[in-house]
Amino acid sequence: MESKQYSKRIRYLRRLILTTVAAACLIPTCICVILAIRYDRLSTKYEQSEADLAWYREKYGSEMEILSSEEEVNTDDSSxxxxxxxxxxxxxxxxxxxxxxxxxxxxxxxxxxxxxxxxxxxxxxxxxxxxxxxxxxxxxxxxxxxxxxxxxxxxxxxxxxxxxxxxxxxxxxxxxxxxxxxxxxxxxxxxxxxxxxxxxxxxxxxxxxxxxxxxxxxxxxxxxxxxxxxxxxxxxxxxxxxxxxxxxxxxxxxxxxxxxxxxxxxxxxxxxxxxxxxxxxxxxxxxxxxxxxxxxxxxxxxxxxxxxxxxxxxxx
Ligand SMILES: [Zn+2]
Known part of the structure; x- marks a missing residue:
């Protein structure tokens, strides 16, 4: 009787460990995927904004000299x-x-x-x-x-x-x-x-x-x-x-x-x-x-x- 209870407890513990391990793997993976998607969207937006900004700089001249030379200036071919x-x-x-x-x-x-x-x-x-x-x-x-x-x-x-x-x-x-x-x-x-x-x-x-x-x-x-x-x-x-x-x-x-x-x-x-x-x-x-x-x-x-x-x- 006691050994039956013992093995039940072992099974429970094993399940608990497996669930924890699975969660420990899955949760960060999900977070990574979500972050990667967000990063991708944001970087596309960023590049687009840079291109827009460069175009305005070109059109309106030095009044918009707000980007330092250190920065990535992706004007693409719009200059x-x-x-x-x-x-x-x-x-x-x-x-x-x-x-x-x-x-x-x-x-x-x-x-x-x-x-x-x-x-x-x-x-x-x-x-x-x-x-x-x-x-x-x-x-x-x-x-x-x-x-x-x-x-x-x-x-x-x-x-x-x-x-x-x-x-x-x-x-x-x-x-x-x-x-x-x-x-x-x-x-x-x-x-x-x-x-x-x-x-x-x-x-x-x-x-x-x-x-x-x-x-x-x-x-x-x-x-x-x-x-x-x-x-x-x-x-x-x-x-x-x-x-x-x-x-x-x-x-x-x-x-x-x-x-x-x-x-x-x-x-x-x-x-x-x-x-x-x-x-x-x-x-x-x-x-x-x-x-x-x-x-x-x-x-x-x-x-x-x-x-x-x-x-x-x-x-x-
Ligand atoms: Zn290009």
């Missing part, structure tokens, strides 16, 4: 494109100082349009590639370094389907890339080698995060350009922007920003983004391609060695 706004306002490029951008309006004949996508690969790269394939259009992708295996096939697909693979920095962290010439070099070389090992392509084209006219770099951009030159890399800015990196950008504003501005140039390098939070760009893409293909004497082509670059700074 130049005060030209297009979240409201999709059609801004007259003639009134904008393009700081040496080459706008060879005297080119005779065909208008060449270069669709370019920054920041990929992303969850939308496949969708973008599907659309480009559907319309038999080749584009140029200025990608970052994303070693996660889920991106490997996307890099390869960009190349195998005949698009141009360009570079847009490995880390996309302005505070790192632009802190010194050495870190710029290290970032560029890391990406170039990564892309070569992933796709077999020795990339030759570069887009500065924030463009060559970005106000973030601690190093004179001419020094960065000299390094690109010595590495036989050509950089491309843009003269038409989707404005898809602003809060409030919609399928309609993206369409309008591109389709209203392409006719102003004989040679258009169009900036768009391939990013998880830029679904509107994907939604707008088919109609953008149709509209451009419907323009007189206009072709959409990928960037090649023969492409005359659009550059915001003139390094000559």
């Amino acid at each position: 130049f494109t005060g030209a297009t706004t979240a409201e999709g306002m059609d801004v007259d490029y003639a009134t904008i100082d393009v700081s040496g951008a080459q706008n060879p309006e005297n080119i005779e004949g065909t208008r060449y349009v270069y669709l370019t996508f920054d920041d990929g690969p992303s969850t939308y790269t496949d969708d973008i590639l599907d659309i480009l394939a559907e319309y038999d259009v080749k584009a140029s992708f200025f990608v970052c370094g994303k070693p996660d295996a889920k991106y490997t096939d996307l890099y390869k697909r960009i190349v195998s389907e005949g698009h141009t693979l360009g570079m847009h920095s490995y880390s996309h962290k302005y505070s790192e890339i632009y802190s010194s010439l050495e870190s710029f070099k290290a970032d560029l070389d890391k990406l170039r080698i990564f892309l070569y090992e992933t796709t077999g392509v020795w990339a030759k084209f570069y887009r500065f995060p924030g463009g060559s006219s970005n106000t973030v770099t601690q190093v004179p951009v001419e020094e960065l350009v000299d390094y690109l030159d010595s590495s036989e890399v050509t950089f491309f800015d843009w003269n038409v922007s989707a404005g898809d990196d602003y809060n409030g950008a919609t399928k309609d504003t993206i369409y309008a920003n591109i389709v209203n501005n392409v006719p102003k140039f004989k040679h258009c390098v169009v900036l768009m983004h391939d990013a998880a939070d830029k679904k509107s760009t994907v939604d707008a893409l088919p109609e953008i391609i149709e509209a451009i293909q419907g323009m007189d004497d206009t072709v959409i082509v990928p960037i090649t060695d023969d492409t005359l670059p659009v550059q915001h700074i003139n390094n000559n």
